[in-house]
Amino acid sequence: MKVTPTGVGLGLRAAFIEKVERGDADGRIAFLEIAPENYMHRGGKAPQRLARIAERIPLLSHGLMMSLGSTDPLDRDYFANLREFLARIDAPWHSDHLCWSGLDGALLHDLLPVPFTTASATRIASRVREAQDRLGVTMAVENVSWYLQLGQPQKDEPDFVTEVLERADCRLMLDVNNVFVNSVNHGFDPYAWLAKVPLDRVIQLHVAGHDRWEEDLIVDTHGNDVRDEVYDMLAWVLERTGPKPVVLERDSDIPPLPRLLDEVARIDEVYQAALARWNARETPRARHGS
Amino acid sequence: MAREQTPERGDAPAHEPTMAALAAAIREVEAPAAVRQDAVAFLQRHGVTGRDADALLYKGAERFLIYRTLVHNRLRAATREFIPRAVARRGTEAFGTDFAQFMAAHASHSPYLRDVPGEFVAWVLPRWQRDASIPAYLGDLARHELLEGEVRNDPHGGESPTGRPFALEATLVFDGTARLMHYHWAVHKLPYGTEDTTVPDEVETSLLVFRDAHAKVRYLELTRWAAGVVDQLLVQGRCVRDALQQAAAALGEPLDDDKLAKAATLFGELSDYGVLLGAG
Numbered sequence: 001m002k003v004t005p006t007g008v009g010l011g012l013r014a015a016f017i018e019k020v021e022r023g024d025a026d027g028r029i030a031f032l033e034i035a036p037e038n039y040m041h042r043g044g045k046a047p048q049r050l051a052r053i054a055e056r057i058p059l060l061s062h063g064l065m066m067s068l069g070s071t072d073p074l075d076r077d078y079f080a081n082l083r084e085f086l087a088r089i090d091a092p093w094h095s096d097h098l099c100w101s102g103l104d105g106a107l108l109h110d111l112l113p114v115p116f117t118t119a120s121a122t123r124i125a126s127r128v129r130e131a132q133d134r135l136g137v138t139m140a141v142e143n144v145s146w147y148l149q150l151g152q153p154q155k156d157e158p159d160f161v162t163e164v165l166e167r168a169d170c171r172l173m174l175d176v177n178n179v180f181v182n183s184v185n186h187g188f189d190p191y192a193w194l195a196k197v198p199l200d201r202v203i204q205l206h207v208a209g210h211d212r213w214e215e216d217l218i219v220d221t222h223g224n225d226v227r228d229e230v231y232d233m234l235a236w237v238l239e240r241t242g243p244k245p246v247v248l249e250r251d252s253d254i255p256p257l258p259r260l261l262d263e264v265a266r267i268d269e270v271y272q273a274a275l276a277r278w279n280a281r282e283t284p285r286a287r288h289g290s
Numbered sequence: 291m292a293r294e295q296t297p298e299r300g301d302a303p304a305h306e307p308t309m310a311a312l313a314a315a316i317r318e319v320e321a322p323a324a325v326r327q328d329a330v331a332f333l334q335r336h337g338v339t340g341r342d343a344d345a346l347l348y349k350g351a352e353r354f355l356i357y358r359t360l361v362h363n364r365l366r367a368a369t370r371e372f373i374p375r376a377v378a379r380r381g382t383e384a385f386g387t388d389f390a391q392f393m394a395a396h397a398s399h400s401p402y403l404r405d406v407p408g409e410f411v412a413w414v415l416p417r418w419q420r421d422a423s424i425p426a427y428l429g430d431l432a433r434h435e436l437l438e439g440e441v442r443n444d445p446h447g448g449e450s451p452t453g454r455p456f457a458l459e460a461t462l463v464f465d466g467t468a469r470l471m472h473y474h475w476a477v478h479k480l481p482y483g484t485e486d487t488t489v490p491d492e493v494e495t496s497l498l499v500f501r502d503a504h505a506k507v508r509y510l511e512l513t514r515w516a517a518g519v520v521d522q523l524l525v526q527g528r529c530v531r532d533a534l535q536q537a538a539a540a541l542g543e544p545l546d547d548d549k550l551a552k553a554a555t556l557f558g559e560l561s562d563y564g565v566l567l568g569a570g
Contacts, residue, residue, distance in 0.1 A: 037401060037402055037403070040402075041402065041445050042402075042404075042443045042445055043443065043444050043445045043446060043447050043448065043467070043501070044442045044443055044444070044447070044501060044505045045442070045505040046443070048505065065401035065402075070309075071306055071309065075401060078401045100309065103309055103310065103313045104313075105399055106313070106317065106396075106397035106398065106399065107397065107398045107399060107400065107401060108313070108316055108317075108361050108397065108398070109361065109364060109365060109398060109403055109406065110357060110360055110361045110364065112309075112312060112357060113312075115308060147349075147353060147356050147357070148312070148346060148349070148353065148354060148356070148357070149345040149346065149348060150308045150309065150312065150345075150346065151308040151338070151341075151342035151345050151346065152340075152341035152342050152344070152345045153345065216349075217353070217356075219360075
């Protein structure tokens with residue numbers, strides 16, 4: 001039976017893995033999310049530490065380099081290594097991004113935007129299904145922050161995301177901060193976005209902070225505390241989905257672990273309050289149903 | 291309906307030009323200047339026209355270059371983290387130019403970010419060697435700095451001792467992380483600070499590098515004789531007898547008792563360090 005945690009967890013980073021290993025986060029996080037690329041096909045200390053941590057804390061897997069939006073073939077060696085790794089950590093599912101990261105074999109190590117078209121959704125959905133078959137675990141895809149429209153869109157982002165989810169019959173890793181970042185950069189209502197995607201497909205959520213680069217541009221740097229607007233959006237989603245694992249991501253300007261754990265605690269307050277409202281909604285429904 | 295039946299590709303080729311144009315904006319050395327000068331022409335050159343071009347440029351030419359900034363910043367930072375002293379001595383601007391050329395000509399082909407510094411160094415070393423304005427030792431320094439991360443992260447290593455005794459006719463088994471490095475400069479003796487500008491001594495240097503049982507990267511400086519023996523055993527894969535004979539011949543010296551005694555001491559030390567695992 002695979003572990004499927006809920007509650008609030010933290011994205012594990014090299015900056016504080018040693019402290020997590022020695023127990024500094026024990027009892028303060030529901031789980032850890034890891035980027036498998038940081039541990040796959042790798043020896044030495046990092047995988048040893050992860051193995052010791054996994055004995056105490058459940059792990060969720062969130063990849064970076066599947067390049068689902070690319071037209072290049074899926075990387076056979078990468079998938080073989082990932083499959084072996086996911087089995088080793090007993091991952092209940094695996095997620096990656098609705099983006100591409102390389103073309104013609106050259107890998108750019110970033111989350112590049114995809115065209116919002118049916119052809120693109122069809123191709124990506126096919127690759128998600130193939131990924132799921134290759135890995136032997138449920139796949140989830142994450143909505144990304146995008147700073148360019150990659151060509152004339154045929155549909156808006158939530159319709160595009162929905163099309164991918166339905167064609168692939170996969171789950172959604174909903175990054176609430178990415179919705180907020182895109183809503184600011186491209187001028188739409190983030191709640192209208194959230195209302196359009198199938199929330200019943202949400203399997204996990206991300207929250208993070210971002211940075212303003214220009215007057216009309218914020219960038220999803222994961223380099224700041226989570227903003228109040230993002231907390232509100234998170235609560236709005238949880239009130240509708242019920243308990244899901246929520247991950248705090250931090251990748252730059254990483255504060256000391258105790259400060260990150262304080263932020264996890266603050267997210268958990270929002271989480272618990274939202275769940276109470278979800279329970280209040282669900283209980284009468286259950287009563288009517290019985 | 292035909293598209294539905296062949297979802298593997300959909301009508302992907304229709305979208306490849308926009309992806310190719312963005313990849314070109316990220317990779318081509320002249321892309322920033324070309325986009326700033328005439329973004330529409332840049333896109334046209336990559337097969338993107340009409341509404342697709344309008345969409346890509348709807349926030350302006352500068353925004354079209356944002357992914358170039360994000361990608362180069364990330365990959366340069368990862369590379370600097372692995373070879374900080376080589377980058378400092380090369381200078382930020384020159385390193386940026388080298389890196390932009392690497393991205394245009396080669397880029398990364400590994401899904402692992404930690405491999406990018408090695409890909410860059412492998413690509414740039416022959417170019418540095420051909421450029422007389424670049425200190426001759428810089429390549430050795432970059433290779434040496436890179437080693438720490440490569441050996442630390444090597445998926446091999448930690449194998450058990452073979453349990454088989456040494457024999458003249460046997461090959462020897464080393465830890466999977468073991469590497470024999472040869473430098474023309476004693477870059478391994480340079481101070482660690484990135485501000486330091488000491489020029490290393492020009493002296494042939496051989497190091498046996500490996501990850502020990504505590505996951506620490508170890509560097510053993512070898513004499514010419516020891517380096518020759520290890521080269522024959524580890525790199526050439528010869529048996530002990532042949533390795534000793536070849537190593538002596540390479541020095542142009544007889545395989546005398548002194549060399550045999552030194553080889554025995556070397557094998558004992560390497561076994562104690564845990565890098566020599568026994569006979570194969």
